[in-house]
Amino acid sequence: MAKRIGMEVSIAASEAVKLADVDLIAAYPITPQTHIVEHLSEVVADGELDAAFVPVESEHSAMSCCIGSSAAGARTFTATSSQGLALMHEILFIAPAMRLPIVMVVANRALSGPISIWNDHSDIMSEQDIAWIQTFAENGQEVFDLVLHAFRVAEDSKVLLPVIVNLDGFTLSHVIEPIEILDKAEVDKYLPPYKPKVRLDPRKPVSMGMVGIPEIYTEAKKATDEALINSKKVVLKAWKEFGDLFGRYYNPVESYKTEGAEVILITMGSISETAMTAIDKMREKGMPVGLVRFRLWKPFPAPEFKKAIAGVQTLAVVDRALSPGGACGPVAEEIKAALYAERGRPKVYNFIAGLGGRDVTVENFEEIVSKAFTYAKKRPKQLYEMIGVREI
Amino acid sequence: MIKELENFKGFSAKKLPLADPLASGHRACQGCGEVLALKLAMKAIGMNSIVVSATGCMEIITSTFPQTAWNVPWLHVAFENAAAVASGTEAALKVLMRKGKIPQKHIDVVAIGGDGATADIGLQSLSGAMERGHDFVYICLDNEAYMNTGVQRSSSTPYGAMTTTSPPGKKSFGQATKKKNVPAIAVAHNIPYVATASPAYFLDLMNKAKKAALVKGPAYLHIYSSCPTGWRHGGDLAIEISKLAVETNVFPLYEVIEGKYIINRKITKPKPVAEYLKKQGRFRHLTDDLIAQIQRQVDEEYEKLLKLAGETA
Numbered sequence: 001m002a003k004r005i006g007m008e009v010s011i012a013a014s015e016a017v018k019l020a021d022v023d024l025i026a027a028y029p030i031t032p033q034t035h036i037v038e039h040l041s042e043v044v045a046d047g048e049l050d051a052a053f054v055p056v057e058s059e060h061s062a063m064s065c066c067i068g069s070s071a072a073g074a075r076t077f078t079a080t081s082s083q084g085l086a087l088m089h090e091i092l093f094i095a096p097a098m099r100l101p102i103v104m105v106v107a108n109r110a111l112s113g114p115i116s117i118w119n120d121h122s123d124i125m126s127e128q129d130i131a132w133i134q135t136f137a138e139n140g141q142e143v144f145d146l147v148l149h150a151f152r153v154a155e156d157s158k159v160l161l162p163v164i165v166n167l168d169g170f171t172l173s174h175v176i177e178p179i180e181i182l183d184k185a186e187v188d189k190y191l192p193p194y195k196p197k198v199r200l201d202p203r204k205p206v207s208m209g210m211v212g213i214p215e216i217y218t219e220a221k222k223a224t225d226e227a228l229i230n231s232k233k234v235v236l237k238a239w240k241e242f243g244d245l246f247g248r249y250y251n252p253v254e255s256y257k258t259e260g261a262e263v264i265l266i267t268m269g270s271i272s273e274t275a276m277t278a279i280d281k282m283r284e285k286g287m288p289v290g291l292v293r294f295r296l297w298k299p300f301p302a303p304e305f306k307k308a309i310a311g312v313q314t315l316a317v318v319d320r321a322l323s324p325g326g327a328c329g330p331v332a333e334e335i336k337a338a339l340y341a342e343r344g345r346p347k348v349y350n351f352i353a354g355l356g357g358r359d360v361t362v363e364n365f366e367e368i369v370s371k372a373f374t375y376a377k378k379r380p381k382q383l384y385e386m387i388g389v390r391e392i
Numbered sequence: 393m394i395k396e397l398e399n400f401k402g403f404s405a406k407k408l409p410l411a412d413p414l415a416s417g418h419r420a421c422q423g424c425g426e427v428l429a430l431k432l433a434m435k436a437i438g439m440n441s442i443v444v445s446a447t448g449c450m451e452i453i454t455s456t457f458p459q460t461a462w463n464v465p466w467l468h469v470a471f472e473n474a475a476a477v478a479s480g481t482e483a484a485l486k487v488l489m490r491k492g493k494i495p496q497k498h499i500d501v502v503a504i505g506g507d508g509a510t511a512d513i514g515l516q517s518l519s520g521a522m523e524r525g526h527d528f529v530y531i532c533l534d535n536e537a538y539m540n541t542g543v544q545r546s547s548s549t550p551y552g553a554m555t556t557t558s559p560p561g562k563k564s565f566g567q568a569t570k571k572k573n574v575p576a577i578a579v580a581h582n583i584p585y586v587a588t589a590s591p592a593y594f595l596d597l598m599n600k601a602k603k604a605a606l607v608k609g610p611a612y613l614h615i616y617s618s619c620p621t622g623w624r625h626g627g628d629l630a631i632e633i634s635k636l637a638v639e640t641n642v643f644p645l646y647e648v649i650e651g652k653y654i655i656n657r658k659i660t661k662p663k664p665v666a667e668y669l670k671k672q673g674r675f676r677h678l679t680d681d682l683i684a685q686i687q688r689q690v691d692e693e694y695e696k697l698l699k700l701a702g703e704t705a
Contacts, residue, residue, distance in 0.1 A: 023484060054480065055524070068484065069480035207466045209468035
């Protein structure tokens, strides 16, 4: 039976990986991901998990090793952050093109420079176009559940795509929370053993990763894109079944107090809990505000999102990453693009907050909402606005 | 003697394996010494293998979708990571067999890369994989430049050679640095088997490829791979030049088994290096002085090798 225990969120992530009975873990240290692979190295060393633990010499090799492993038919996991994710960049595109169901946890962290070990989303927002399924966790329970969900979706024969589970570095990865850890029998009900359709096998040789001449490259890209778009059905089904089995139901977007809201805050990740506190406070004051947060980021859940914000005239999108020299942050950009063709589309105001570990406080959210109300009446001069910048 | 090699008798010209993991019908240039070397190595290793290829000539010419020249499972991911990909494949096969998810059977994992993929961009992943002790064979097909992208210099390009990024000019005589000694780097990892080979000595090459596959742990095979296009020599000269490289001591054939150097073909009366250089357009610009200098370098390197093998000239 499931047990609710106080546990560091990183450890909960690795406990989920253990319960998924993975075959291979590629590991290279990078803060704040380290606790995940450290704990996995311990469970392998103690014989609690029968897996190959490959302590590679770089994140580039970690992802390369994962591809070699997954192509051989093994259930494969790795975790990374920030510069490590950036070092993997080149190889990240290749896993979905080969339809390899690798699961990776990214403990989100700012990118250099200046070098920063603290949390924001600039690492993962630089990986928008890699064709991996991507989810964002709000708390420790979600991290545990989303990791199991990731294997279930990735390995579904209708999907066969790699999945990234994003969790905020430190603010989530290093926090101890009460988390309900499922037991092996329960996980087995949800996650069947991985049976690869195609794998490297001398008895039945295949060539993988071949040259894509101009006559085929476009079609290959289209096929990957379609696979990613079509994966959403399985993503939803796997969440429904998770809820039916364990009582926790998940959606691609979550709404909080959006009934009658005039301004809706849009967030991703663990700041959403602070945002909820801010919403409660503002609602008490009679302000008509609500919150929508993304749990599924790729494929972008456009219909669910449009439904969640239907009828609202003003959106205040909080980005945790900067797109220097651009029109707005990456989340706002996606939202604006998704809404552009809609009749009576809402105004979208973009706020960049919490870069490089700067706290995003209840007051910050109050400021953002207050600005959004003002801009709804008098349009802002700038395309986006950075919150909490100190005058030095 | 390594245990796994005790019963290995070696191939004979009359009794070669019939099956070819790398089939004919690939798109290599006419007279390519590299594809010949790869074909011989794979013939020796056999059909019960998985090949991981770095980006490069051999990847491009064998895998243009929807065709493939590979009769064994083959995987290409990127330029610099064949050894890391092979690490994953090897480790996965081992654990899948241990867990009973696939049948217990030895499968040879073979990673291949050109000199650029090995000596330059992929050196880190190769070093990592050798250090971790994965049971795989790494084959470097050394054609001494980045041939696939149009003959640019690599750290394996020999001293004095002309490439498109080491051109001779008023202030240049071509490649200004000496060839990187990757077999020595492999030896420094204390792996059980390192060898050099040449397609001109095909039985020697096949025997070494098979030995590399038989030993447990990492094995490194550095194969001389002449390139008519990049070296500016006739399409009929691959074997002749490969042979000259050995006969002049430019490319000595040796094995390093558990750290012990063995010279397989000791050249007592080496031909002058000039004979080798003059057959190739890439050395056409060299002056007599430079040729003499290269001769001295070759002699010095060979002396070092003799010492390592505990022999005298």
